[in-house]
Amino acid sequence: MPAVTHPTQPITGQKPGTSGLRKKTQIFMGKHYLQNFVQAIFDAIGGARGKTFVLGGDGRYFTDRAAQTILKMAAANGAAKVIVGQGALLSTPAASHLIRQRGADGGIILSASHNPGGPAADFGVKYNIANGGPAPETVTEAIHARTRAITRYHISDGPNVDLSAPGTKVLEGMRIEVVDPVSDYADLMENLFDFEAIRGLVAGGFRMRFDAMNAVTGPYAREILERRLGMAEGTVTHATPLPDFGGLHPDPNPTWASALMDEMMGEDAPDFGAASDGDGDRNMVLGRGLYVSPSDSLAVLAANAHLAPGYRAGLKGVARSMPTSAAVDLVARDLGVATHETPTGWKFFGNLLDAGHATICGEESFGTGSDHVREKDGLWAVLLWLNILAVRGEGVDEILAAHWARYGRNYYSRHDFEAIPTEDAQQMMSELHADLPTLPGTEVEGLRVIEADDFAYTDPVDGSVSRGQGVRILFEGGARMVLRLSGTGTEGATLRLYLERHEPDPARHGLDPQEALAPVIRAAHDLAAIRHHIGRDQPNVIT
Ligand code: VG1
Ligand code: CO
Numbered sequence: 001m002p003a004v005t006h007p008t009q010p011i012t013g014q015k016p017g018t019s020g021l022r023k024k025t026q027i028f029m030g031k032h033y034l035q036n037f038v039q040a041i042f043d044a045i046g047g048a049r050g051k052t053f054v055l056g057g058d059g060r061y062f063t064d065r066a067a068q069t070i071l072k073m074a075a076a077n078g079a080a081k082v083i084v085g086q087g088a089l090l091s092t093p094a095a096s097h098l099i100r101q102r103g104a105d106g107g108i109i110l111s112a113s114h115n116p117g118g119p120a121a122d123f124g125v126k127y128n129i130a131n132g133g134p135a136p137e138t139v140t141e142a143i144h145a146r147t148r149a150i151t152r153y154h155i156s157d158g159p160n161v162d163l164s165a166p167g168t169k170v171l172e173g174m175r176i177e178v179v180d181p182v183s184d185y186a187d188l189m190e191n192l193f194d195f196e197a198i199r200g201l202v203a204g205g206f207r208m209r210f211d212a213m214n215a216v217t218g219p220y221a222r223e224i225l226e227r228r229l230g231m232a233e234g235t236v237t238h239a240t241p242l243p244d245f246g247g248l249h250p251d252p253n254p255t256w257a258s259a260l261m262d263e264m265m266g267e268d269a270p271d272f273g274a275a276s277d278g279d280g281d282r283n284m285v286l287g288r289g290l291y292v293s294p295s296d297s298l299a300v301l302a303a304n305a306h307l308a309p310g311y312r313a314g315l316k317g318v319a320r321s322m323p324t325s326a327a328v329d330l331v332a333r334d335l336g337v338a339t340h341e342t343p344t345g346w347k348f349f350g351n352l353l354d355a356g357h358a359t360i361c362g363e364e365s366f367g368t369g370s371d372h373v374r375e376k377d378g379l380w381a382v383l384l385w386l387n388i389l390a391v392r393g394e395g396v397d398e399i400l401a402a403h404w405a406r407y408g409r410n411y412y413s414r415h416d417f418e419a420i421p422t423e424d425a426q427q428m429m430s431e432l433h434a435d436l437p438t439l440p441g442t443e444v445e446g447l448r449v450i451e452a453d454d455f456a457y458t459d460p461v462d463g464s465v466s467r468g469q470g471v472r473i474l475f476e477g478g479a480r481m482v483l484r485l486s487g488t489g490t491e492g493a494t495l496r497l498y499l500e501r502h503e504p505d506p507a508r509h510g511l512d513p514q515e516a517l518a519p520v521i522r523a524a525h526d527l528a529a530i531r532h533h534i535g536r537d538q539p540n541v542i543t
Contacts, residue, residue: 003076018487020126039153049078056090057110060117085181091280118244133350133374192310287396295325298362415539425493
């Protein structure tokens with residue numbers, strides 16, 4: 001079974017986005033496509049020789065074949081060992097944990113996360129570094145540079161490796177350890193949270209629903225919620241990971257998790273509801289008849305984390321992506337800790353977590369996590385909520401109302417305009433960009449602009465600078481709009497419009513966010529001339 005070196009040529013467009021390389025599955029299945037990218041990863045990190053990697057993914061279509069290709073390439077590139085989840089399954093946070101726990105040199109995660117899966121949908125590959133987190137931009141840029149210069153890749157022509165059961169195998173002298181994808185992760189959760197208190201809550205009649213959306217969290221949620229915490233069998237729905245997610249769009253938001261939304265807004269709603277995405281790093285949290293916005297969830301978790309054993313010592317700081325609402329900043333100020341504002345994407349939190357500048361991080365896109373791993377973590381957020389509910393003995397509604405009464409309410413919404421022509425989107429952004437210097441002082445829809453810029457971030461740990469991370473326009477009184485183009489889509493461009501306004505008055509905390517934000521929405525459309533550029537003024541997804 002010799003290792004073979006194949007000649008190849010660069011393929012354009014292999015540029016990792018916000019979270020790895022995402023393309024249509026058929027593109028990934030094309031000749032040399034996956035091989036080129038994986039070889040570029042190995043080359044960019046100084047070779048795979050002697051190294052240990054973690055490998056797994058969310059189980060979407062093509063994962064099985066991609067995993068075999070990557071194992072054969074790792075072997076032919078001289079890797080010492082690959083630790084792979086049984087059936088090539090690993091949620092993103094579980095992969096992050098495994099990299100850290102085993103001291104691996106890095107990991108390859110096969111997922112397009114919240115994008116749909118299947119032969120006509122999306123696939124993705126992401127490289128994580130030794131701290132367990134997504135490769136920072138220096139590394140993703142080096143990978144992209146290699147894809148543009150690649151002339152050959154190495155691959156074993158040995159047989160496929162049986163990944164169906166735990167155990168150790170050998171391929172070309174490389175050890176392959178197949179592990180249970182769930183148990184180490186579930187143990188980590190049991191160390192962080194008061195499972196005894198949550199079991200008490202469950203014994204007292206508390207009911208919850210967890211929608212795994214036919215994606216990777218099914219086995220994790222069943223083990224943790226149903227087996228270890230004693231919730232009723234069937235608490236977890238859509239619990240079997242399917243290659244096409246059963247046709248569901250595994251994005252936990254009110255639009256795509258509609259079955260869960262219907263149940264939670266219905267007559268016989270359980271006390272608590274949650275859903276996760278394709279690869280298990282996102283979460284949506286719901287109370288009975290109540291949607292919790294991700295930015296509010298982050299703030300509530302930061303304010304109450306000390307109620308969970310893993311966070312009893314308090315927080316070292318918090319971090320949020322720039323478009324995420326400032327609700328968590330108010331909590332941090334109260335706690336006397338720093339807030340860090342980063343560009344969109346979890347890779348920017350890694351250095352802050354490693355350096356001990358932050359304990360809890362979050363994004364408005366249903367991502368929350370902490371320094372327990374270096375990825376956002378959907379089930380972690382759900383368990384922290386459960387721990388808080390158990391200790392406080394209150395409902396989600398009471399906790400949220402008390403939070404707003406204390407800090408005020410940051411009304412928040414994100415409007416997504418998907419699959420618009422790329423040129424139109426770019427034209428819109430560049431015109432808006434050109435207008436930025438002239439905006440301060442002008443008045444739109446009764447709102448006065450006081451600041452307008454394009455967000456740039458200097459990493460306080462390594463000094464690296466990331467520019468062009470989103471246009472932000474601040475209005476007098478604190479309202480804000482942000483506009484940026486998505487870096488995870490695979491079809492045309494997606495425009496994301498983020499809207500925020502703080503309301504201190506408790507008498508005005510019960511409004512519909514779309515109403516509360518109406519003037520900001522109108523100002524945003526006016527300033528960016530959205531209809532003029534993309535011919536639409538209605539978003540397809542509102543969160
Ligand atoms: C989106 C979100 C971003 C998130 C990223 C990856 O990126 O906005 O907050 O980190 O997805 O999440 P973009 O560039 O499309 O806005 V996941 O769960 O898809 O890895
Ligand atoms: Co995800």
